[in-house]
Each structure stands twice: as C-alpha cells, then as structure tokens.
Amino acid sequence: MVKASRFLALALPLPSLDGLEPFLAERRAAYSAASHHVWALRWGEVMRFSDDGEPGGTAGRPVLEVLLKRDLDRVGVVVTRFFGGTKLGAGGLARAYAGVAARALDAAGVRRVEDRERWRVRLPYAAVDAVLRHAAEDAAVDRVDAGYDAAGALVTIDLRSDAVERWRRALADLTRGQARLVERFELDG
Numbered sequence: 001m002v003k004a005s006r007f008l009a010l011a012l013p014l015p016s017l018d019g020l021e022p023f024l025a026e027r028r029a030a031y032s033a034a035s036h037h038v039w040a041l042r043w044g045e046v047m048r049f050s051d052d053g054e055p056g057g058t059a060g061r062p063v064l065e066v067l068l069k070r071d072l073d074r075v076g077v078v079v080t081r082f083f084g085g086t087k088l089g090a091g092g093l094a095r096a097y098a099g100v101a102a103r104a105l106d107a108a109g110v111r112r113v114e115d116r117e118r119w120r121v122r123l124p125y126a127a128v129d130a131v132l133r134h135a136a137e138d139a140a141v142d143r144v145d146a147g148y149d150a151a152g153a154l155v156t157i158d159l160r161s162d163a164v165e166r167w168r169r170a171l172a173d174l175t176r177g178q179a180r181l182v183e184r185f186e187l188d189g
Contacts, residue, residue, distance in 0.1 A: 004084025009104035011077045017043045020076040027078050035083040040064035041076035058090050062098035074113055077101045115161035120183040127175040128153045
C-alpha cells in the first residue's frame, strides 16, 4: 500500500513476444475494479510498456527500467493499481511502480533461457548408432529419439541453438553426407 493505493505485481516469463496479451486480458477481467493495469516487457531487442492512463512516463517506463537494469529478457511485468484516493505525484508513482515490479521480480527469481531447436533428420540405418552416441555425449542435446521405417531412420534431436553449426558438421561427418534435414523449428525457452 502506498498512501491508500494498493499495487499488485506479477512477473512472468514470456514464451513469445505476444505472450503478455492473454495474461493481461486475464488480469483485466480478474481485477476489473482496478484503476490501472500497467505493464512492461522485454523480448530481445523489443521493449514495450504501457502507462494505462497514468501520467506519461510515470508507470510503464519505470517498470521497464527495472527489467533493463537487471538485464532480463523474455519477461513481462504487469502491475495492477487500485486507486486509494490520494494522488502520489509523478515521482511517487514512478517509485511505487518500480518498487512493486522489483519485488515481484525478486519473488519470481531468475531462470536462464537458451534458444533451442528441434531437428528431424532422415538417416541411413548404418549411421543411427553413431549419431545417437554422439548426441548422448553432447551437453547441448536435451533429447534424442529415433523411429524406423523402410526408408531408414527418422531421428528427432532437441539442441541448443549455439550448437547448430557444430551439429551440421557432425551429421555430415557421421553419415558421410547422407543425413537429410527434414524439419527444423525453434522451441520455446
């Protein structure tokens, strides 16, 4: 509570750039009596915020500054304010929003998120064991599965994005150039 205004903040990891939208809609519905739902997010180089009717620069920007000072990425913070009848002034608002955002981030903790990819690779039967062994020995690989059919093996590999070039070379070497990438997509952190 700050001069009879109540502030509720929640920090959340964002699986995608538009990941805050559904959550914000939920908060607005759950706390429809609130006077403001201020938010800020950072996703890579993209930084956005909203003062949601508070005086310009007194709410969303201070919340974003907390994210930037902590060098956090792929995260959003929503601060809901229930107006208590006493105006806080520009400085008071900025301190209140930044403070409650910082406390929410402290409570949430930090989780390292690395870019990851899933590959589906067609391999000849003879190369499967070598590829599976190589994957089991590589810390950049989270998961590897193999399925078989008449055309050979279809291997699924989940790996860190920073290992992509190394894995391209490894697959070419281990299969004598016979590996064929069937599908590749990014995984949510």
